[in-house]
Amino acid sequence: MKRLLLVAGLALASVALHAAPVNVQGYAHVKSVGSVDEYTLQSNGLQVLLMPEHSSPTLTFMVTYRVGSRNEVTGTTGSTHLLEHLMFKGSKNHTREMGNNVDQLLERTGARYNATTWLDRTNYYENMGSEHLATAVDMEADRMRNLLLREEDRKPEMTVVRNEFERGENSPIQALYKEIYQTAFVAHPYHHSTIGHRSDIEKVSIGKLREFYDTFYWPNNATVTIIGDFEPAKALELVKKSFGVYPHSPKPIPEMYTEEPEQHGPRRVIVKRPGQLGVVAVAYKVPAATNPDFAAVQLMNAILTDGKNSRLYKAITNKNLSTGVDGELGIFHDPSMNIIFAPLAPGAKHEEVEAIILQEIERLKKDGVTEAELKAAAAKTAADAAFKLDGSFGIAGNLNEYISAGDWTLFYSLDEAAKKVTVADIQRVANKYLQEDSSTTGWFVPTMAGAAAPAASAKAGFKDTLSDGPYYYRDPRLNAAMQPTLAAAKEAGGGAAGAGSKMAPNARRSKIAGIDVIAYPTGVKDVVTLRASLPAGRALGAKGNPAIPNLTGMLLDQGTKAQDKFAIAEKLESVGAAINFRVGTDLLDISARSLKKDAPLVLDLIEEQLRTPAFSAEEFAKAKKQMAGTIKRSLESTDFRAADAFTRAIYPVGHPNRNVAPDEMLAAIESATLEEVQAFHTANYGPAGMTLVLVGDLDLTALNAEISRVFTGWTGGQMPVRAAHSAPATVAGSQDVVMAGKTSVSVVLGQASGLHYSDPDYQALRLATAILGSGFTGRLMANVRDKEGLTYGVGSALQGDTFNDGDWRIVATFAPSLLDKGIASTQSQLKLWYEAGATPAEVSARKTNLIGGFKVNLATTSGMAGALLSAVNDGYDVSWLDEFPTRIDALSVEQVNATIKKYLKPESMVLIKAGTFGQDAAPAK
Numbered sequence: 001m002k003r004l005l006l007v008a009g010l011a012l013a014s015v016a017l018h019a020a021p022v023n024v025q026g027y028a029h030v031k032s033v034g035s036v037d038e039y040t041l042q043s044n045g046l047q048v049l050l051m052p053e054h055s056s057p058t059l060t061f062m063v064t065y066r067v068g069s070r071n072e073v074t075g076t077t078g079s080t081h082l083l084e085h086l087m088f089k090g091s092k093n094h095t096r097e098m099g100n101n102v103d104q105l106l107e108r109t110g111a112r113y114n115a116t117t118w119l120d121r122t123n124y125y126e127n128m129g130s131e132h133l134a135t136a137v138d139m140e141a142d143r144m145r146n147l148l149l150r151e152e153d154r155k156p157e158m159t160v161v162r163n164e165f166e167r168g169e170n171s172p173i174q175a176l177y178k179e180i181y182q183t184a185f186v187a188h189p190y191h192h193s194t195i196g197h198r199s200d201i202e203k204v205s206i207g208k209l210r211e212f213y214d215t216f217y218w219p220n221n222a223t224v225t226i227i228g229d230f231e232p233a234k235a236l237e238l239v240k241k242s243f244g245v246y247p248h249s250p251k252p253i254p255e256m257y258t259e260e261p262e263q264h265g266p267r268r269v270i271v272k273r274p275g276q277l278g279v280v281a282v283a284y285k286v287p288a289a290t291n292p293d294f295a296a297v298q299l300m301n302a303i304l305t306d307g308k309n310s311r312l313y314k315a316i317t318n319k320n321l322s323t324g325v326d327g328e329l330g331i332f333h334d335p336s337m338n339i340i341f342a343p344l345a346p347g348a349k350h351e352e353v354e355a356i357i358l359q360e361i362e363r364l365k366k367d368g369v370t371e372a373e374l375k376a377a378a379a380k381t382a383a384d385a386a387f388k389l390d391g392s393f394g395i396a397g398n399l400n401e402y403i404s405a406g407d408w409t410l411f412y413s414l415d416e417a418a419k420k421v422t423v424a425d426i427q428r429v430a431n432k433y434l435q436e437d438s439s440t441t442g443w444f445v446p447t448m449a450g451a452a453a454p455a456a457s458a459k460a461g462f463k464d465t466l467s468d469g470p471y472y473y474r475d476p477r478l479n480a481a482m483q484p485t486l487a488a489a490k491e492a493g494g495g496a497a498g499a500g501s502k503m504a505p506n507a508r509r510s511k512i513a514g515i516d517v518i519a520y521p522t523g524v525k526d527v528v529t530l531r532a533s534l535p536a537g538r539a540l541g542a543k544g545n546p547a548i549p550n551l552t553g554m555l556l557d558q559g560t561k562a563q564d565k566f567a568i569a570e571k572l573e574s575v576g577a578a579i580n581f582r583v584g585t586d587l588l589d590i591s592a593r594s595l596k597k598d599a600p601l602v603l604d605l606i607e608e609q610l611r612t613p614a615f616s617a618e619e620f621a622k623a624k625k626q627m628a629g630t631i632k633r634s635l636e637s638t639d640f641r642a643a644d645a646f647t648r649a650i651y652p653v654g655h656p657n658r659n660v661a662p663d664e665m666l667a668a669i670e671s672a673t674l675e676e677v678q679a680f681h682t683a684n685y686g687p688a689g690m691t692l693v694l695v696g697d698l699d700l701t702a703l704n705a706e707i708s709r710v711f712t713g714w715t716g717g718q719m720p721v722r723a724a725h726s727a728p729a730t731v732a733g734s735q736d737v738v739m740a741g742k743t744s745v746s747v748v749l750g751q752a753s754g755l756h757y758s759d760p761d762y763q764a765l766r767l768a769t770a771i772l773g774s775g776f777t778g779r780l781m782a783n784v785r786d787k788e789g790l791t792y793g794v795g796s797a798l799q800g801d802t803f804n805d806g807d808w809r810i811v812a813t814f815a816p817s818l819l820d821k822g823i824a825s826t827q828s829q830l831k832l833w834y835e836a837g838a839t840p841a842e843v844s845a846r847k848t849n850l851i852g853g854f855k856v857n858l859a860t861t862s863g864m865a866g867a868l869l870s871a872v873n874d875g876y877d878v879s880w881l882d883e884f885p886t887r888i889d890a891l892s893v894e895q896v897n898a899t900i901k902k903y904l905k906p907e908s909m910v911l912i913k914a915g916t917f918g919q920d921a922a923p924a925k
Helices: 079-086 102-107 130-145 151-170 170-184 196-204 205-214 232-243 294-305 312-314 349-367 369-388 392-407 410-420 422-431 548-555 565-573 596-611 617-634 640-651 661-670 673-683 700-711 762-773 779-787 816-838 840-857 860-872 880-890 893-903
Strands: 027-033 036-041 047-054 057-066 112-117 121-127 222-228 267-273 280-288 326-329 336-343 439-446 510-512 515-521 527-534 578-583 587-594 692-695 733-738 745-752 794-799 806-814 910-915
Touching: 027 893, 036 232, 036 392, 047 392, 047 527, 057 130, 057 170, 057 392, 079 112, 079 121, 079 151, 079 205, 102 130, 102 515, 112 762, 112 840, 121 392, 121 840, 130 222, 130 232, 151 170, 151 779, 151 806, 170 280, 170 439, 222 232, 232 410, 280 349, 280 661, 280 880, 294 312, 294 326, 294 336, 294 349, 294 369, 294 410, 294 578, 312 349, 326 587, 326 794, 336 349, 349 422, 369 410, 369 422, 369 565, 369 587, 392 410, 392 439, 410 565, 422 587, 515 700, 527 596, 548 578, 548 617, 548 673, 565 596, 565 880, 578 596, 587 596, 587 700, 587 762, 596 700, 617 661, 617 673, 617 860, 640 733, 640 745, 640 806, 640 910, 692 860, 745 816, 762 779, 762 794, 762 840, 762 880, 762 893, 779 806, 816 893, 816 910, 840 860, 840 880, 840 893, 860 880
Parallel strands: 047 222, 267 439, 515 692, 733 910
Antiparallel strands: 027 036, 036 047, 057 121, 057 222, 112 121, 280 336, 280 439, 326 336, 510 515, 527 587, 527 692, 578 587, 745 806, 745 910, 794 806
């Protein structure tokens, strides 16, 4: 276990100044920009970017290949993405049979690893402890040219990718996004989506994939990026040793030379399918990221769509016509699009919302913007420049996008260009690019409302759902929705392993103005992350109107007695800071991020919003409509519908984790009164049960004085209550939640666990559960997906157990035609695991995975802040960060297996399926 020890004093490490480039034989130093040095491996043309940063003993190793869906043609659409999947199936020196394939090798180190495919590139990365750099370099080099690419791997992986395609088709917004691109681009390959056409996914041959691999996967078409805790000379030697064995590509890498012809008129597309609420999207052609106008286009997009003071928030969302507004503007190699998405609020009309968007765009073109608007947008850009340096993965991820756009130095130059943009520039690019004749407008029109979930008499909370926007395609190795076993906050709950690497002593904990304050200085420069919580969650609505806790939390950032929401937003946006409130099951969660100099402002505003919200009748009416819209849109998600029904199947009436049926919640929203919100706030908001965590570049004396000044005099609130244990009352059964027009079925199988996170047996069952269903070495993914190809994702998890008895569940998705086979395979793995238990080798490997993961998750200010807050809310002191690895390491195989039989009963589990069934389902070919 010694190789997993953290470096003592991690939190107090300082960021090293940029050193001079190193001279290593075989490399040419190309240039240095900012803190990044570029080298070329002379034997084969491999580009290498290095940025040493020693504030945490972690690093990110990333390989970016300059090949994406823009390099595909009809018949091979989706090949880049399918090949990305097959890159995890084995290479010459790394196979499952050898016990050292990508997943086996990396999961045991605790690395966070994945791959993503997008329009211009494919990237593979490892975020890991710095002692594992050689492991990552060797593995990535091996699969660059030694991929096995076997037909026996392609067949099951094809059905996996097809299920990923089907999951995307379940989402109206993703379906609309694809249709807009297919309508806007007629010649350029941005026309087709990265996931590809279904028939191409199904029929592309292994020979075609091999040809694609042999064309693009060469050193001279790749960039290796290393960010974090490493020594440059040693890193370059490692890269040369492993990647230097390959030659330059035998033929020139094919160039994609097709240009999109000029568009000579507006285009429209309408997507009709079952759903709850409509969507309006208006898209305009914009230049590539390397174009000199791009910085001005980014700021223009922010002025239109980013934040409460954006033009379209004020014109649409603030008038209850949309549930939000988003401006999609990617970093692309070729001219692409700026897409404005406006998901409609209940009762809003497509025509009205579209007309307002167009009016605002014409006003922008005619009248330009104000200096204040430009200043706020530029401030966000300046703050983001600091935020993106918080952790090696964030830096590498940003560089990855600029590499694919054709110039990695955009990482710095776009920030500098933004500082020079003028109001005249904004008006100029608006008139140049926001042209009707280069626009594509898309509507999603629901053809019928999705069936509501079965009614119940529960009085609990309503769980928020993730918005389903257009994101690039990726493997689900780190997808929290599909692999919830190691949820981020819990996973970050541990830190060092062993003596000499204690982290808790670096935390400064004190009681200030009645608040439990935890401050943790780290080596990150100029960034402060804040996390806080107080007991004002949805569960407190059980004795009255269940909508009240959510509505109260929603109104916190809608104005105070001293200033309206736009004044508050202006203060935050002018310095690039952000504050977010979220109502969970038991807690109100507060998160904020700012530059160091603006931390006092953020604290001031949080206090004002918590203590003296305006609770105006106008904003209350808007909040009710927004909350109703969120619920209705969530009813379009098979994942939400399955999880929602599961809570009512396993938890008794009155349990905090039991969801109120959506129709009941909608009725509760309608009947809610402002007086109930005010009474709830008076009864539950105060410093008594509040925990406030600050992490980053901290001036401890100044911050403590500021907290005292701001919060002194605030009274009230209550301490969180940990519910007493109750015997799980799960009764075996199954339920089908029928939804029209869905191409993938979401499945939840499980039971109440009867456990709290702080219970003595919890970590043993958690480890056992991870062996069954965490990551690709978990039995479920290794068999149901990897070997049989029945699903895009399946995993097991313990959930809902911070203050209450939680549950144990398996979550999966299947194509309707593979549903019965997929469930049978999942249940077969569950039975084998339950009856025989975990092996000593599995327990040992999973311990290493959990402990190694802690180091990675604590490498950012947000990860550390989340870990500290979770530790306290889970019932521990900050010393839990040091105790956790020790407790995990001490678990025996016998303890782990005993908890399986003690707490779980497969014969008593509930099975929930949500989607389209029978002859109504679109069959997989």
